[in-house]
Amino acid sequence: xxxxxQLKQVIDENxxxxxxxxxxxxxxCGFSGKTAQMLQSFEIPFASVDVLxxxxxxxxxxxxxxxxxxxxxxxxxxxxxxxxxMSELYESGELAAIxxxxxxxxx
Amino acid sequence: MTITxxxxxxxxxxxxxxxxxxxxxxxxxxxxxxIVSDDxxxxxLIARHQMIYKILGDKMHAEIHALSLKTLTTAEA
Numbered sequence: 001x002x003x004x005x006q007l008k009q010v011i012d013e014n015x016x017x018x019x020x021x022x023x024x025x026x027x028x029c030g031f032s033g034k035t036a037q038m039l040q041s042f043e044i045p046f047a048s049v050d051v052l053x054x055x056x057x058x059x060x061x062x063x064x065x066x067x068x069x070x071x072x073x074x075x076x077x078x079x080x081x082x083x084x085x086m087s088e089l090y091e092s093g094e095l096a097a098i099x100x101x102x103x104x105x106x107x
Numbered sequence: 108m109t110i111t112x113x114x115x116x117x118x119x120x121x122x123x124x125x126x127x128x129x130x131x132x133x134x135x136x137x138x139x140x141x142i143v144s145d146d147x148x149x150x151x152l153i154a155r156h157q158m159i160y161k162i163l164g165d166k167m168h169a170e171i172h173a174l175s176l177k178t179l180t181t182a183e184a
Contacts, residue, residue, distance in 0.1 A: 031173065031175075066157070067156075067157070067160070068160050068167040068168060069167075069173070069174070079153065080153075081152060081153055081156070082156075083175070084152075084156070084175050084176050084177065085152045085153060085156065088152060089152075
């Protein structure tokens with residue numbers, strides 16, 4: 001699988017996934033740490049990928065979203081944004097709404 | 108050569124329409140840009156930030172280490 005395919009798989013298979021520098025318990029960058037904290041405050045499980053562990057992943061995820069910076073949050077396959085956007089959404093309550101939204105199934 | 112906040116301000120300004128207000132602060136490593144412009148009308152936050160990243164182009168990959176963006180329309184400011 002190409003790196004893009006691998007990333008797509010991770011993003012599709014995890015409802016909430018944060019691509020960050022370091023891990024939520026040991027962030028390696030202030031912006032990444034902030035986003036991990038925001039997610040932790042919701043007390044829901046989320047996946048995280050440490051881009052520092054792989055240069056391929058670090059470059060690949062930027063290409064995937066055409067977004068030049070880390071961290072990057074994906075919820076249900078969609079790119080939500082980086083630290084700035086997440087902070088604004090967090091403060092307006094929109095991030096909580098996005099995270100906690102029920103999966104809508106069409107029947 | 109270290110990038111200055113003024114340079115980033117110029118680069119962004121050039122890419123937006125004349126009524127845009129651009130203010131950039133930074134220490135040479137981390138920069139904070141506040142941009143008020145009606146170029147952002149009708150645009151999601153992601154689209155607004157993408158607009159700025161596009162204006163800066165390659166500089167985002169090479170020269171700018173970290174850039175925080177605050178993007179507002181004149182009505183939101």
